[in-house]
Amino acid sequence: MTGHHFPDEPLLATEIEPGHSSTDEPNGLEARIRLLLNTEPFAVLCTQGQGQPYGSVVAFAASSDLTALAFSTPVTTRKYRLLTEGDRIAVVVDNRPRHREDMTQVEAVTLTGRARLLPQGPEREQWAAALVSRHAYLKTFIAAPTTALFCVDIVRCLYVTRFQEVHQWIPTGPGS
């Protein structure tokens, strides 16, 4: 089913029906992913170019329906150039610092999707406001003309906990 919406997204795990998780339950997969994205302010952005992966820490904000997130970067950075050359990216959000003593409690979500540069306009303004609301110190940074805002349209979320327990959740689909 996911192939229908994102035909060229490679399948990285056993496919689960989109929206198939128990989204309404407080402890359901969607709720746990949402909690992680709302609690952790920073993520690792994974880009690639010429076959070389590249990772960067970014401050992010996610949409309430978990279909998208946004981050900012100066245009003079390597990650900016890689993003303009290839839009397939991954974003890792985790809570390692909270569970230094117990690996089994660490939660991580790997989000895969497509990044797009946000041009000036209402969508950029909305994301800028969301980022500043979450990261007030970014106000000047985000307002600078040499700061680019990217929106990531999230294709799938791979949620990991208890060391190796992995579940996939698709934010957009018939069940959403």
Next chain:
Amino acid sequence: MDTDRSWIVTLADADAVDPAFIGNKAANLARLIQAGHHVPDGFCLTTAAYQRFIREQGLGPIIQMELRRKPLATMRWEELWDVALRIRSAFLSAEIDDDLSHAIEVAAGKFPGARSWVVRSSAPGEDSSLRSFAGLHESIVGVCGLEEIRDAVRKVWASLWSDAALLYGQESPLDPLQSAMAVVIQERVEATPSGVAFARDPRDQRSSYAIVEAVPGYCSDLVDGVVDPDRWLIHRESGAIAQWKPGKRGQAEETAPLLSEQALHALQKSLTSIESLFGWAPDIEWTGCANELTILQARPITSGKTDPADPRAWYLSLKLGPNVLRRLATLVTETRIPQLQADGERLMDEVLESLDDQELADTIETRSSILNHWKKIYRDEFIPFADGVRHLGRYYNDTVRPDDPYEFVGLLKGQPMLASQRNHKLRSLADWVKTHPEVETALKRYLAERSADFDWTQAYQSIAQLSAGAEFVEQFKALLAKDMDIVFGEERLGDHPERVLRTLLQLGQPVSRDVGNDYPVQGYTGSVAELEKRLFDAAGSEKLQEAREILHIGRLSWKLRDDDNLLVARLESQLLRALRLGAQRLMASGRLSEKVGERVREKVTSRVVDALRDPNAPCSDWPIEETSEERPPLQSRESARQLIGQPAAPGVASGPVCRVRNALDLGRFRQGSVLVCDAIQPMMTHIVPLATAIIERRGGMLIHGAIIARELRIPCVNGIDRAVEVLSDDEWVTVDGYLGIVTLGHADFDLETGSN
């Protein structure tokens, strides 16, 4: 604890409260009240109120970003001033929420008789016997009405992060999320006379004398230096009045003491009682006298002695009140600058070649003492007067409340500074050359052919033969003699016409900045007149005169900080001219080697003088060392990739680095390069238009380089630690003047594709 009860404590009830909650000032006042001293009524806004404000307004992360983006220890005081300005601006644009505001209103309402208030900082640790300094935070006198109280509270809160506090916290900065400031809000008592008193002479902790100072009117008039006080020395044990020094409040000193013996004894008695209460010798502010004596505040006497090697105390002394600034403005502009200018011109006109050796030695000594005289005035008066710009900045931001805390810088544009006039002449001559291709071609040829023994006299002669060549030679020589008779990097710029000419020929070319033209200019882009109107409208008719005067002084201060450098550099040039002549004579007589003689500097002045006076004085051991290029040891596997500084002028541009460390580098500077230097000085601003971008070690939004870069729309990042050492000539860099980032290497960064 986060309730209106925990936000407010009345001073009368505050003696039982932990000073960590109300600050030392409030705690001290509370103890004075309990001990029976008369203290103005009021209340304390606790640290919980501050913390709520910070939390509700999301200010914690903003302060964190300001304090931690760069190591505080690498920031000069100008950068700390900027940090404090931005934090203050963030505090002033944040609102006190309704609950807290209501609590303040209720607390103030309990003092219905209060017409005017004093809002004072009361930080935990402030005014304690462990602190060796005072005045790091703000206190505001004469606050009327709830809105002004709220405003004053935010300013006092922001002063937890004042430049002075940051300066003293550089080694162990406060934690932005844990630190807090309490505020004392008291009725303003309008008694007279008022003053300060020290239980011991603050200059000598073993002194047997107390000191009392008094003025008619408010204590703030004394503290701000508005009114000259009467001053008494009183013996601590006997209470005997040992000395009275009358204040000078009119044309002459007062003839009768302002305080009676009875009033002085009452003050002495209070000092003794307070000392015994706290266990430390107090420094108090008081008002009213004898039976009506009111103690405004009491704190431990801070040591009058400061470590001369510690520049922080000197920096703090540069913060001047409006009255001192006004006095300095008159002194500097009407007396000092004209004198300095006249001294320079007089020395330029003196013919030295006809002097004998003894006369030349005398002249060198005279020039040296004139220069030293002006260097002292530079430090004692010119640098302090530079506070006029900062004063304008604070005033503009308090009055207009702009989004951009540097909007006021636009008011400084277009001041007729000496350096701008010189640069304009150079530019005009460059344009003239462009319209005379024959002269231009000849000049380029001369420069291309120039070798070490190139003779400029000959060059001038042959250029003068060209059509319109004589006109160029005349103008160029006048420029060298008048505008380039200055020292930069211990060399006289006029001594090297070829360097000036290289700059001149490039000035005629347009500079292309390959990146950044697409980016919009940020912030308020109004004209100078529009900014003035904004200021005057916000000040209103009541404060119009005040606003005009502060603007006037700010502009004078800005202009002066440029002109004074050039005028002192001219005096340096005139001393160097005399020293060079002396050295030439010593070289001609075979006493001085050419190697040393060519490198004569100001620091060997006394050696040159001695040698000219005494034919037997040695000339072989003069301390003239080669200037060595100081590069830090580079780790072979270490390299900088992105450097963080201050976004000093908007725009983004890339280019090869050209470091300017001395006069030789000025001549080497090529159009389209990124100018990298310690700090742009007025002596070198003629090359600035050639730069595609600017990087400076010295940081600050109000330093020369930042303002010139903004005027010329050249992207500038300053405050890059060790910029000249870290960056190499010809290295490609990208300067992002919006974000304060310098990126090393080409934009097309290599990826690690497994080749190594």
